[in-house]
Amino acid sequence: MARQNLPAAQRREVTVEAVVDLAATRNPAEITTGQIAEHMHLTQGALFRHFPTKDAVWDAVMVWTASQLTRRLDQAEARGSSPLSALEQMFLAHVDFVVARPGVPRILFGELQRTGDTAAKRSARALIGGYRTRLVKLLDRCCANAELPADLDTEAAATLFVGTIQGLVMQAMMTGDFPAMRAMAGRVFSIYLKGIGGRL
Amino acid sequence: MARQNLPAAQRREVTVEAVVDLAATRNPAEITTGQIAEHMHLTQGALFRHFPTKDAVWDAVMVWTASQLTRRLDQAEARGSSPLSALEQMFLAHVDFVVARPGVPRILFGELQRTGDTAAKRSARALIGGYRTRLVKLLDRCCANAELPADLDTEAAATLFVGTIQGLVMQAMMTGDFPAMRAMAGRVFSIYLKGIGGRL
């Protein structure tokens, strides 16, 4: 059974998937190029035919993560019949994404922890920053739409939205039970919704 | 004449402080025994006269963190004139602790990311687990006291409490401005308070 040689672009995609897979059960900071290669049935040296450095691998992972999350949030937002229901859809979509890919939040946390100015870290910052901005805008639309009080502190509300998901993630990381997030997500979101003065 | 031989117990305390200091500006996962030793003006080898392994250092850091946080939460809770105001005091005390010691949340995140069964990770788990339990009990007392609705989902409320702080921490980590947390803390907490149906 001969191993198949993949074209470079495809090999890069497989590499990103391998990293996300590994991060689901391992500390991202401890993932080595050797482990990545082994997980995709490749030798360690061959990895560097497709990525100039290890950090380039992490950057590719961040780019993939950003595009995946954005795509899911776009779909969720479109599903909402109003700004406020779009907010709820986005919340649930984010939780679903994390449950499906538990490595993602771990990679994001790990990347934000890192110091120095790498491409991967800049991508991570851009992802979270863009997310927050998007939330503030959506919350503003809810206010304009009278679905939320006009005097709502939308910046604080956006921070709390992100924190709400993070609290769920942290609990999942502690218990190791990511699917349980889904059940808790609804309960936590309803408290959040009440906090921002919303009603669905 | 700066050189001085410290007694072992004192040296261990200095070591913990050095680690917490370093974690404020460096990725905890990248802190080496050499960096710790250098920061406390000691040779790397001497560190191992006081700790059998590097993980023992991390465990000592976790024990210190747990005791510090517990002490501050105890004081805050005592300051509260009622269960609900105690909850608010604890929130503010936690934020103050993080602002004073930015390395602490980074260390906690980093420790929870790690895999395998180390003493340090068990301590981290115990800290967060105990915190959550404590919150649920306090929230239950708020309900019994009619300061919060009797039908409040106290487990979800505890999860959100932790997440609220985490959201603030993540924002601080992104901007690098930890003191700004304090201003945002009040704004976010008031949304949280409304969410759990409280009024102060």
Place this chain on the structure above:
DNA sequence: CAAAAGATAGTAATCAGTCACTATCTTTCC
């Protein structure tokens, strides 16, 4: 066949941990 992809076998750097030795305390005992 030729170019892309992978295998094999390296290298230099870094890390946690060790060890023989030295410096500095503290206690003992005349």
Place this chain on the structure above:
DNA sequence: GGAAAGATAGTGACTGATTACTATCTTTTG
């Protein structure tokens, strides 16, 4: 009181394992 003796703390050079990354040879594939 003070020197001898033992205990404690620190030094600096080291080791073996691991790491990201590279150089060279081999296989696959269009």
